[in-house]
Amino acid sequence: MSAVADRYAEFQELGVDVISVSVDSQFVHKIWNDTELSKMVDGGVPFPMAADTGGAVGTLYGVYNPSLGVNVRGRFIIDPDGVIQAMEVLTPPVGRNVDETIRQIKAFQRVRETEGKEATPSGWQPGGKVLKPSADLVGNVWKEWNPKDAYGGKGTK
Amino acid sequence: MAEKLSCAGPGPDVKGAKAPESAPMAEKREAAPRCVTVAMKAPDFTAPAYLKGEFTRVTLSDHLGRWVALCFYPGDFTFV
Numbered sequence: 326m327s328a329v330a331d332r333y334a335e336f337q338e339l340g341v342d343v344i345s346v347s348v349d350s351q352f353v354h355k356i357w358n359d360t361e362l363s364k365m366v367d368g369g370v371p372f373p374m375a376a377d378t379g380g381a382v383g384t385l386y387g388v389y390n391p392s393l394g395v396n397v398r399g400r401f402i403i404d405p406d407g408v409i410q411a412m413e414v415l416t417p418p419v420g421r422n423v424d425e426t427i428r429q430i431k432a433f434q435r436v437r438e439t440e441g442k443e444a445t446p447s448g449w450q451p452g453g454k455v456l457k458p459s460a461d462l463v464g465n466v467w468k469e470w471n472p473k474d475a476y477g478g479k480g481t482k
Numbered sequence: 483m484a485e486k487l488s489c490a491g492p493g494p495d496v497k498g499a500k501a502p503e504s505a506p507m508a509e510k511r512e513a514a515p516r517c518v519t520v521a522m523k524a525p526d527f528t529a530p531a532y533l534k535g536e537f538t539r540v541t542l543s544d545h546l547g548r549w550v551a552l553c554f555y556p557g558d559f560t561f562v
Contacts, residue, residue, distance in 0.1 A: 352537075397556060
């Protein structure tokens with residue numbers, strides 16, 4: 326969570342509220358923040374750390390593992406209408422990539438701003454080529470986009 | 483909006499949560515999937531929380547009108 330806290334300013338600039346959730350109590354969250362996270366991130370964790378003791382919230386989102394007794398890593402991007410636009414679920418040993426979360430938020434915001442008239446192809450980065458779905462584009466994506474355009478033009482072998 | 487401290491305070495509340503609804507963009511089907519997935523309304527919840535020195539409660543639906551990154555993780559004091 327420190328990696329997300331460290332990039333909190335970017336989330337705020339994008340108008341994104343962050344909520345973290347684990348099965349630890351709010352009291353444990355406080356001590357983790359005060360004794361450890363605040364040493365990694367100036368000022369400590371700037372977003373609410375929710376206490377899902379018992380895993381009811383995680384169960385609702387399909388990320389609670391009853392045999393482990395914890396919520397696995399689950400990241401949900403929720404739009405202003407309260408609709409889940411993206412989800413990523415990982416087992417505990419591998420951490421998230423905050424860059425990818427931010428990239429996906431920017432992409433979903435672009436799609437929303439254009440009311441779905443634009444779609445972002447694989448590896449899209451802000452400033453990269455977008456596609457405008459239409460009848461004419463069917464079978465013609467190859468004229469508009471190439472895998473080499475992905476990742477800011479770094480999609481080359 | 484600090485919450486009164488109590489060892490037996492209320493835990494997370496998902497009782498008001500309805501079964502996931504399809505968002506308007508998703509095609510309505512008779513048997514809706516039980517698990518959440520993309521293009522569905524995020525189930526609402528309220529949970530105790532720690533925020534910047536205060537004990538409070540967080541409710542997902544209070545954030546309607548904003549984007550939200552909801553991040554579950556296995557536990558405090560873990561390594562990754």
